[in-house]
Amino acid sequence: MRVLNKNGRQYRLPGVLNPFQEEMYLHFIDWKWANITTEPGYYKKLPYDAILPESVKKNFPVIYPDVVDSLQMHHDQFYFKLHQHFNHMASSQAANANLFLPVLLHPRANDVLKLIKPDDFQELATEELDHGFQIEFWGPREGTGLLGDHTKLYGTDSDIAIAYFNNNHELCLWLIEHKLTEKEFTECGGLTSNGKKPQHDCSKSFSEILRNKSYCYYHDVRHFRYWDITGRHQAFFANHDKYTQCPFRGGTNQLWRNQLLALSLEEQAWPYKHVFFSVVRHPLNIYPDNTITDYKNLIADNPKFSVFTSADVIKAAESLGNAKLNKWATWYRELYNL
Incomplete structure (x- = not known):
């Protein structure tokens, strides 16, 4: 939590926000103070002005x-x-x-x-x-x-x-x-999972994973059906061959x-x-x-x-x-x- 002083007000905010998030958080807090309450909410025992307090949540x-x-x-x-x-x-x-x-x-x-x-x-x-x-x-x-x-x-x-x-x-x-x-x-949570084994290789391409789906932690350990469904709809992901690694590692x-x-x-x-x-x-x-x-x-x-x-x-x-x-x-x- 960090305190930002702006326009004569103190805002209790998360530690890291990008410029858009910070602009929105300040706006949200101003709206909350004007329309709901000035009382902060708490997360991990710390006060945050963008969180609603327990006293008003039920409404x-x-x-x-x-x-x-x-x-x-x-x-x-x-x-x-x-x-x-x-x-x-x-x-x-x-x-x-x-x-x-x-x-x-x-x-x-x-x-x-x-x-x-x-x-x-x-x-x-x-x-x-x-x-x-x-x-x-x-x-x-x-x-x-x-x-x-x-x-x-x-x-x-x-x-x-x-x-x-x-x-x-x-x-x-x-x-x-x-x-x-x-x-x-x-x-992708599988990319950083503690249960990931050496055979789970996210550097493999789309085609390589389809040929051996056990490269994917989600398929091999969690038995999710992502690659089974993808295999039936390869044509939908028309440009998959342009990616040298799994194209679904990030967002x-x-x-x-x-x-x-x-x-x-x-x-x-x-x-x-x-x-x-x-x-x-x-x-x-x-x-x-x-x-x-x-x-x-x-x-x-x-x-x-x-x-x-x-x-x-x-x-x-x-x-x-x-x-x-x-x-x-x-x-x-x-x-x-x-």
Whole structure:
């Protein structure tokens, strides 16, 4: 923890933040002090101004007020684990709910979503999932999931899944990964695992690992199905031959796993005919961009993967001139510094 003195105020912050993170943290803290409380929260017994104190957590003060009840009901019906730092002003999980639930639960949701996904979105499939969406989606909740990596503590999830009908009235699914202030996607844990053995060689290429999947710790020891699924979809990773080492060592690992979830769901062909995967990020957070560019190069800009920003969602909603959506958009802009 470090103390930053700025504009006559003292801010208790994490020790290391990049410039964008620091700007956002100061903004979040100012917003918290003005709208919630000046009391700090604690992490490992140290006070941090961006964390909410226990005294206010139960009211979900980081969630847009109009959707708090819906979020709680969704959590009860489709249980998902609240992140350790859900009650942090920079919580990406909370920001994800704040960005999508006010749209998805609005009567004009279709009009907004068509503007964000204009190529094939026709209407929300409200009979699927929970009114057409599910937070922390990992497919059929059976065993360890389609990727074989799900437990109560970890596993590959889509931050939100949206079920919809396309222009041919085919049922589709849209998986979305949300990034707020994160500087990178989740990197490969197998690369640095204490359980890694000499035969687990991340310097091997994509093709070499497919020929001998035991090079991958995740496959050999954890029995995750990542490379089995990848082997069935080699063509999707069209430019893999340009990488001399495993292309999923760094932040592309999370993008790969989410894409594999989409491909696995699509393999089943029921109930979803087509499954797409997108990343939505804060428009000023350019730090994950190198990883996104690398991943897009790997898959040769396959249209099954796309990127948009939270500002795109807000602008789409505002363009309708709806009073309720505009009220939410103003709140969101103020909180997330758009």
